[in-house]
Amino acid sequence: MLITTKNTAEIAEAISNHVGKNAALITIGEHTEIDINALISQLNNSDVKFMGGLFPKVIHGNSILDKGIVVNTLNNLDSMFLVKNISTKDYTIPNVVFNKNQDYSLFTYVDGLTSNISHYLSELYENYGMQTNYFGGGAGSLSLEQQPCVFNNDGIFQDAAVFAIMKMSSRIGVRHGWSKIEGPFIVTSAEGNVIKEINWQNPFEVYKEVVEAHSGKTFTDDNFFDIAKGYPFGILKDDAECIVRDPLMVNEKGELICVGELEDNAVVDILNGDKDSLIDAAKSAAEDSVKKASVPRKAILIDCISRILFLEDNFDKELKAITSTLENSFDNISIGGALTLGEISSYGEGFLEFYNKTIVVGLFE
Amino acid sequence: MRIENHILDILQLYEYAMAIGKSLDYKESCDLFLKLLLKRKNLNAAWIIEPKDNMLQSTYAIPFGEEINIKKDDEASGFLDTIDFGKIITVNKAISRIAPIPIEEGKMAIFNLDAQGYLFLYSKKNNISNKDLSQLEPVIKKFTINLKACKAFKEQEQLLHNLEMQNQELSDYAHMVSHDLKSPLRSVDTLASWLIEDNKGKLDDHCSAQLGLIRSNVEKMDALINGILDYSTIGKNQIETYKVDLNVLLKDVLNLMEIPSHISIDIAELPTILGDKYRLQQLFQNLISNAVKYNDKPKGLIEIGVEDKKQFWEFYIKDNGKGIDEAYFKKIFKVFEKLENTQDSTGVGLSIVKKIVDLYGGKIWLTSELGVGTTFYFTLKKHNDGTA
Numbered sequence: 001m002l003i004t005t006k007n008t009a010e011i012a013e014a015i016s017n018h019v020g021k022n023a024a025l026i027t028i029g030e031h032t033e034i035d036i037n038a039l040i041s042q043l044n045n046s047d048v049k050f051m052g053g054l055f056p057k058v059i060h061g062n063s064i065l066d067k068g069i070v071v072n073t074l075n076n077l078d079s080m081f082l083v084k085n086i087s088t089k090d091y092t093i094p095n096v097v098f099n100k101n102q103d104y105s106l107f108t109y110v111d112g113l114t115s116n117i118s119h120y121l122s123e124l125y126e127n128y129g130m131q132t133n134y135f136g137g138g139a140g141s142l143s144l145e146q147q148p149c150v151f152n153n154d155g156i157f158q159d160a161a162v163f164a165i166m167k168m169s170s171r172i173g174v175r176h177g178w179s180k181i182e183g184p185f186i187v188t189s190a191e192g193n194v195i196k197e198i199n200w201q202n203p204f205e206v207y208k209e210v211v212e213a214h215s216g217k218t219f220t221d222d223n224f225f226d227i228a229k230g231y232p233f234g235i236l237k238d239d240a241e242c243i244v245r246d247p248l249m250v251n252e253k254g255e256l257i258c259v260g261e262l263e264d265n266a267v268v269d270i271l272n273g274d275k276d277s278l279i280d281a282a283k284s285a286a287e288d289s290v291k292k293a294s295v296p297r298k299a300i301l302i303d304c305i306s307r308i309l310f311l312e313d314n315f316d317k318e319l320k321a322i323t324s325t326l327e328n329s330f331d332n333i334s335i336g337g338a339l340t341l342g343e344i345s346s347y348g349e350g351f352l353e354f355y356n357k358t359i360v361v362g363l364f365e
Numbered sequence: 366m367r368i369e370n371h372i373l374d375i376l377q378l379y380e381y382a383m384a385i386g387k388s389l390d391y392k393e394s395c396d397l398f399l400k401l402l403l404k405r406k407n408l409n410a411a412w413i414i415e416p417k418d419n420m421l422q423s424t425y426a427i428p429f430g431e432e433i434n435i436k437k438d439d440e441a442s443g444f445l446d447t448i449d450f451g452k453i454i455t456v457n458k459a460i461s462r463i464a465p466i467p468i469e470e471g472k473m474a475i476f477n478l479d480a481q482g483y484l485f486l487y488s489k490k491n492n493i494s495n496k497d498l499s500q501l502e503p504v505i506k507k508f509t510i511n512l513k514a515c516k517a518f519k520e521q522e523q524l525l526h527n528l529e530m531q532n533q534e535l536s537d538y539a540h541m542v543s544h545d546l547k548s549p550l551r552s553v554d555t556l557a558s559w560l561i562e563d564n565k566g567k568l569d570d571h572c573s574a575q576l577g578l579i580r581s582n583v584e585k586m587d588a589l590i591n592g593i594l595d596y597s598t599i600g601k602n603q604i605e606t607y608k609v610d611l612n613v614l615l616k617d618v619l620n621l622m623e624i625p626s627h628i629s630i631d632i633a634e635l636p637t638i639l640g641d642k643y644r645l646q647q648l649f650q651n652l653i654s655n656a657v658k659y660n661d662k663p664k665g666l667i668e669i670g671v672e673d674k675k676q677f678w679e680f681y682i683k684d685n686g687k688g689i690d691e692a693y694f695k696k697i698f699k700v701f702e703k704l705e706n707t708q709d710s711t712g713v714g715l716s717i718v719k720k721i722v723d724l725y726g727g728k729i730w731l732t733s734e735l736g737v738g739t740t741f742y743f744t745l746k747k748h749n750d751g752t753a
Contacts (some may be wrong), residue, residue: 100467122400129428129466130409130489184376236373238406239492263401265383267376350490351403 002060002336003069006033012042015071019048023074023164025107025300026052026151027338030141031066036156044153051080051152051162053109053139055338056305062323064308064315070336072298075364076167078104082152083161087115093127096165103169104132105364107300110161112138112341113146115192118261120161121344121352133170134352135362136163137302138259138342144248169365171296173288174345176244176273176358177281178232182210183269187262195233195247195256198268204254207231207247210270224250229310232357233258233268242269246306246356259306259342260354275314278307282318282359286325289361296363299326301337303359308339310357322361333363374500377405381504386511389518394511395425398504402486403427406497409489412465413512415482416442423465424482430465445483451476451498451505456487474498476505481512539597543590550590554583592713595647599720609642611635611649615669618650628657628665635671636678638745640725648721649682651714652741656684659739677727677744688735698729718743 001018003011011034015024024043028036036054043050051074058070074080083091098104106128110117117138124134139149148156185206189197198206208219211231219227225248234242245258245268262268282303289299301322308315323335343355345362384401388394399411412426414433421441423433435441440459452475454460461468464485471489474497478484484505486493557579561568568576612635624630630653638645649669656667668683689697698719718741722729726746733739 122396126428129430184373186376186379236377237404238377240407263380263384265380267373267380350407350409350488351400353404 001071001334002063002065003071004067008034008038008042011039011069012046012048015043015050016046016048018071019050019073023049023051023077023080025072025074025164026050027058027070027072027336028052028054029058029065029067029069030054030056032068034069036151040151040153040155049077049080049153051082051109051150051164053137053151053162053338054141054149055137055139055340056142057308057339059301059303059319059335059337059339061335062316062319064319064339070338072300072334072336074107074164074166075297078165078167080152080164081162082154082157083120083163084157085159086111086117086120086161087159089116089119091123093123096128098128098131099167102167104165105168105170105362106132106134106136106163106165107362108134108136108161108163108344109139109150110136110342110344111146111149111158112140112259113144113149114159116261117342117354121354124163125346125352128165132165133172134344134346135170135172135300135302135360136344137338137340137360138344138354139338140341142305166364171289171292171363171365172345173285173290173361174241174343174355174358175281175285175288176241176355177277177279177284178234178242178244178271178273178357179277180234180242180269181214181231181272183234184236184267185270187264187266187268190262190264190266193258193261194251195258195262196253202254203256204250207256207270214272229306230272232271232306233262234271235262236267236269242271243353243355244271244357246304259356273310275311275317278311279314279318279321283321283325285359285361286322289363290325290329293330293363294365296330296333296365298334298336298364300362300364301335301359302340302343302345302362303337304343304355304357305339305341306357307359318359322359326361326363330363378500378504380405381501382507385504385507386514389515391512391515391519392425394508394515396427398508398511399425399427399484402501406486407488407490407492408486409471410464410466410468410485410487412485413478413482414445414463414485416445421463426465428466433463433465435462445475445477448475448477448483450502453493453495453498474501476501478505478509478512481509481516484508536597539593543594543597546590547587550583550586554580554587557583589713592717596713596717596720599644599717599724606639606641608637609640609645610637611645611671614642614645615649618646618653622650622654622657624657625665627663628660628667630667630669633668633670635669636673638678638747640745644721644724648718648743651718652682655714655741656682656686656739660684660686662686674744675747677746679742679744681740681742683738683740685738687739688737689731689733689739690735691733694731694733 003014058065058068060070079096081094085091146158148158150157150160150162152162185198187195187198188200195203217227228247233245236242245260247256247258249257326333343358343360345360346352384397387397413424414421415424419437421435421437441463454473456468456471472491472493474486474493476484557576561576615632662685666685670681672679697715719729722743727744729743731739731741
């Protein structure tokens with residue numbers, strides 16, 4: 001359901017009516033003109049259990065919106081938690097008892113601009129392992145200024161994550177469509193999301209040489225992201241698509257600041273893509289999820305904001321490629337989601353990963 | 366393309382190898398290497414099982430799952446015994462019994478980590494092969510050494526901790542006992558002195574001698590308790606250091622002591638060092654006192670000097686006394702060890718000396734010849750400005 005009114009009482013009522021006794025997943029476009037604290041208070045008064053996040057844009061059907069609230073019903077909710085202090089790792093993942101004969105899906109929104117997101121995902125996997133599927137994305141503002149962006153019944157928080165565990169099966173497709181233009185390189189020194197050295201050299205010097213030669217463009221003081229948005233890094237994996245890391249900016253030392261962390265000595269390629277490869281990948285992600293699904297009630301799309309920044313007007317085609325693939329297989333499936341700062345899932349039910357520039361399609365039954 | 370694949374394999378090995386040995390904490394070491402392996406190879410789980418006595422126990426697992434602590438049986442241990450370095454197997458019932466998470470399908474690589482147990486890598490999707498076994502062999506060997514180092518480090522830390530605790534307890538105990546003993550001792554001495562005073566002229570020689578013996582033994586015990594107190598407090602409190610002119614300090618020490626007229630003391634020019642006057646006084650006083658006490662020559666001679674050894678000062682106190690048998694060279698620095706059961710010897714003096722030298726990061730030793738004399742040497746480290 002998409003809500004466009006600014007009146008918090010009306011929004012709360014609409015959400016309450018939509019989800020009934022179930023919990024609500026609330027995805028809000030960052031420019032939506034509402035008082036989020038007032039909405040939280042209204043929802044608490046209505047006894048609605050909820051979690052949500054603020055995102056650069058939201059998806060509803062074939063529309064991409066700066067303003068608006070997309071509401072999904074979280075059926076068969078088992079438990080819902082708030083985790084604070086993601087950056088300081090000062091938290092404990094709560095214990096959950098899983099029934100061996102039941103399928104579970106875990107949905108999470110995390111502050112996409114905080115540090116140590118990989119540690120949070122690692123903690124989730126350590127505690128819950130293969131007992132659930134994982135799906136989610138990074139919340140926050142496109143201004144890249146960290147601010148409170150994830151919320152639940154307790155309030156709105158930054159440097160935090162919210163997650164819900166539902167007794168339901170889900171099918172997930174993950175693709176990005178970027179391919180190698182040069183590599184492999186070794187990230188000989190990295191700290192969190194900062195690449196400090198590539199091949200024992202200044203990382204910007206190495207990156208610049210490859211990207212300028214391929215793009216025919218020259219980096220100046222103020223055009224780093226304009227060029228870099230088409231040239232992410234790919235962390236190599238065995239028998240799977242690489243994990244994309246998006247370089248956002250270069251600092252005065254020539255270090256590259258990315259969305260998402262890299263380990264020391266990670267082996268990376270420099271990637272590039274075009275509109276066709278990205279749109280094809282989005283379609284493949286939808287097809288992957290459809291192949292495994294039987295009767296999904298809803299589709300949630302977690303698509304990276306930097307794909308729209310790269311595809312610009314062609315992003316409609318990416319979205320259309322996904323929605324048509326889903327609608328061709330399942331009539332009346334509800335489609336919603338967000339353009340995020342980082343995407344969360346796992347390839348082949350393996351270890352949990354934080355992606356950039358990737359599309360994750362989740363079908364929930 | 367083949368060359369590129371080989372380069373990729375080598376770079377990946379480099380990444381794995383560099384993730385090993387970054388920590389001496391067991392769990393952190395496992396996390397750094399095994400989580401990376403899970404991510405890069407798209408695996409589902411990793412755990413380590415160690416045979417301990419008659420049991421198989423899990424020492425690490427990701428995801429955590431249930432802790433494994435089962436009795437070794439022929440099926441499980443028989444199978445594990447067949448693993449020389451590594452083996453790929455299809456999941457079966459026997460193996461699922463020693464998995465912390467429920468597994469019914471998929472493949473598993475099992476590596477023999479020698480004394481560190483067995484490492485299990487699990488893939489639900491069968492994406493683990495014999496090539497992985499060969500590729501991972503060198504890094505798994507490095508990982509095994511890392512785990513061994515982690516355990517050794519933990520044991521060493523535990524030993525140090527225990528030692529510190531025991532030292533602290535002993536020191537506290539000695540301090541407490543010494544204080545508690547002093548009070549009744551003072552009463553005994555006071556009562557004995559009252560008895561002597563109140564019965565002046567009434568006591569026969571035998572009684573007077575017995576009371577005198579009581580007081581002299583009380584005095585001896587008081588000295589012993591003071592020695593224990595001194596010994597237990599050295600190193601307990603942070604020492605304040607400042608410049609101490611040892612020439613002045615030695616002069617003060619000799620003024621405090623009663624040096625018999627037949628003994629002469631020859632002191633060379635001594636340096637000014639950085640230290641604590643009270644401890645240094647104890648150090649020199651105890652050594653000189655011993656040199657005086659155990660001198661049996663009609664003309665006793667004690668020489669005190671120092672040599673500049675660049676990084677440290679080497680002091681010596683040489684006497685021409687009775688000498689010490691080599692068999693006692695180490696023993697004499699232990700508490701309550703004494704060579705002769707004399708009235709005024711407590712057996713604590715040299716232990717205090719050693720403890721003070723230890724506190725200053727120095728060494729103490731001796732050379733001696735029976736009937737000729739003994740030389741005690743000790744070193745005190747110099748600071749950057751040349752002071753000790």
